[in-house]
Amino acid sequence: MPFKYFHIKRKNKHHLSLSPPVPFAYRWISGSSMADSSDLISGSSMEEGFERERHVFYLQMMYQLLPSQYQGQEINRLTLAYFAISGLDILGSLHSVDKEEVVKWVLSLQAHPKNDAELNKGQFYGFHGSRSSQFQLTDNRVWIPNGSHLAATYCAVCILKTLGYNLSLMDSESILKSMKNLQQPDGSFMPIHTGAETDLRFVFCAAALCFMLENWSGMDREKAKEYILNCQSYDGGFGLIPGAESHGGATYCAVASLRLMGFIEDDLVFKSVSSCIINVPLLLEWALQRQAEDGGFQGRSNKSSDTCYAFWVGGVLRILGAHKFIDEEALRIFLLTCQSQYGGFSKYPGQLPDLYHSYYGISAFSLLKEPGLNPISVLLGITDIAAAIGL
Numbered sequence: 001m002p003f004k005y006f007h008i009k010r011k012n013k014h015h016l017s018l019s020p021p022v023p024f025a026y027r028w029i030s031g032s033s034m035a036d037s038s039d040l041i042s043g044s045s046m047e048e049g050f051e052r053e054r055h056v057f058y059l060q061m062m063y064q065l066l067p068s069q070y071q072g073q074e075i076n077r078l079t080l081a082y083f084a085i086s087g088l089d090i091l092g093s094l095h096s097v098d099k100e101e102v103v104k105w106v107l108s109l110q111a112h113p114k115n116d117a118e119l120n121k122g123q124f125y126g127f128h129g130s131r132s133s134q135f136q137l138t139d140n141r142v143w144i145p146n147g148s149h150l151a152a153t154y155c156a157v158c159i160l161k162t163l164g165y166n167l168s169l170m171d172s173e174s175i176l177k178s179m180k181n182l183q184q185p186d187g188s189f190m191p192i193h194t195g196a197e198t199d200l201r202f203v204f205c206a207a208a209l210c211f212m213l214e215n216w217s218g219m220d221r222e223k224a225k226e227y228i229l230n231c232q233s234y235d236g237g238f239g240l241i242p243g244a245e246s247h248g249g250a251t252y253c254a255v256a257s258l259r260l261m262g263f264i265e266d267d268l269v270f271k272s273v274s275s276c277i278i279n280v281p282l283l284l285e286w287a288l289q290r291q292a293e294d295g296g297f298q299g300r301s302n303k304s305s306d307t308c309y310a311f312w313v314g315g316v317l318r319i320l321g322a323h324k325f326i327d328e329e330a331l332r333i334f335l336l337t338c339q340s341q342y343g344g345f346s347k348y349p350g351q352l353p354d355l356y357h358s359y360y361g362i363s364a365f366s367l368l369k370e371p372g373l374n375p376i377s378v379l380l381g382i383t384d385i386a387a388a389i390g391l
Helices: 024-030 052-064 068-090 099-107 116-120 150-162 172-182 200-213 221-230 248-260 280-288 309-320 328-337 355-367 384-388
Strands: 006-010 013-017
Touching: 052 068, 052 355, 068 099, 068 150, 068 355, 068 384, 099 150, 116 172, 150 172, 150 200, 150 384, 172 200, 200 221, 200 248, 221 248, 248 280, 248 309, 280 309, 309 328, 309 355, 328 355
Parallel strands: none
Antiparallel strands: 006 013
16 A cells, blocks of 8 residues: 555664665655755756656655655654655556556545534535544544644645545545535635634635535635635735735635635736736746746745745646746746656755655646646646646
């Protein structure tokens, strides 16, 4: 079963892996004893271009093995699985995934109410992020059997759609009915019923879930819309919460959510925006200013370019219909400086690759229409092929 850990020991360094053992080179670059990170960037990577086969290899290894550095992300195992599986789908290598086993594993992480009455008691019956979060121990030594999370539920449904699973066979009613318990009076969403931060990330998760499940009963769209509008800043971008600094990821969540909920149209920059509920010209200016001199995109003003914002901010520009204004060649060059010779992408040039930035680096190349890649649905974060299943 993919994504299960066991320890192997080599020179007193521990790794988390699945049998069979991975090639020595991969264990070397993934282990605690690292060579200089600059060695992980191929000197000819920019000349060779996008290394599809190496990225396939990297994601296949991550599908079978999680290096020890990911132990701290154990509770987010479902999210890591989403990055690996959806990434392989973009690369056209989904055949390397044991679809039946993964579907079985994902479905086993859903929380289920004892009866219909439980759905109205404030809990959320979505998916747990990992097996370890299914049974949590309180300070009073009482086990809480339901720690399901809104972001994990989004990742679970994305994986199921990617693998071609018929979502009508899933207990979506429990998800949607209980998801309403997470929406706050101001329209925002908590990620978990026991309480946590509320911001645009979870509004997006709720909107994407309702869209994929083709049922909007799980949220009050009008309240969600008002919350999103309150998050647009004076400079045109969106902060995670009202009054917060504009941020690339938050801006994506805001714009994608509004589009999924049907409050804005595609290609707004080429249409009359006088009646649009958001300030499109100011948003466009803010988003275009995020492409830095090195060609990459930054998440906030005066920050370094970061691989993932090629998708977050680039995705916003694509939804707006303004992607033609991106300097795509400069962006491509920046992304290639973050490409590891062993596969995967790093956050910044010269650093180690990681699963999160690898996924969004590959997604960015899909938006750039890299030959050999499946197109990605910018609104859902999965391939167009997966997004179309069941719709």
